[in-house]
Amino acid sequence: MKPVLRLYDGLLSAFALVAGGLLVWLMVSILISVTMRNLGMQPFPWLFLSGEYGLFYLTMLGAPWLVRKRGHVHVELVTAMLPDRAQAALSRLVAFGCVVVCLILAWAGVELVARDIARSNFDVRAYFTPKWLLTIAFPVSFGLMAVEFGRFVFGHELMHTGEAGIHE
Numbered sequence: 001m002k003p004v005l006r007l008y009d010g011l012l013s014a015f016a017l018v019a020g021g022l023l024v025w026l027m028v029s030i031l032i033s034v035t036m037r038n039l040g041m042q043p044f045p046w047l048f049l050s051g052e053y054g055l056f057y058l059t060m061l062g063a064p065w066l067v068r069k070r071g072h073v074h075v076e077l078v079t080a081m082l083p084d085r086a087q088a089a090l091s092r093l094v095a096f097g098c099v100v101v102c103l104i105l106a107w108a109g110v111e112l113v114a115r116d117i118a119r120s121n122f123d124v125r126a127y128f129t130p131k132w133l134l135t136i137a138f139p140v141s142f143g144l145m146a147v148e149f150g151r152f153v154f155g156h157e158l159m160h161t162g163e164a165g166i167h168e
Helices: 002-038 045-068 077-081 084-118 137-154
Strands: 122-124 128-130
Touching: 002 045, 002 137, 045 137, 077 084, 084 137
Parallel strands: none
Antiparallel strands: 122 128
16 A cells, blocks of 8 residues: 555646746746747747647646645634534534545546547647646546545545634
């Protein structure tokens, strides 16, 4: 079981690294595009498209890692005022709700990818890109987020720390 967990942890870390690389690419592509425009040139068609896809993929690939690190936005004002047992119960309940929502969105993503493949849908702008290459990120990301929220439901750690305010 430990090799599977290490592989899973490595996958999440790899997705986070790819998301970080895409963030750097967005900066570089914007810099290139603005420079080309200021020099009176037309930016490459793939430059804008790669930025759009990059923004989407960096969000989808980075989200499960952020859930793992508790880097997502949540408010601890209520949980900070609760006794420990009530805080744990509420935290697990909220995490369970997140699992349910993520599983619903992952399932909808699977249906979307299947429809895009069945209909041979393409994103037709600068290039003909199979749409499933974009939509495959939905079931993968939301499925992994469901697993990560599930760790807060059934694991030892809670999603909420019980400390209101900013702690970094």
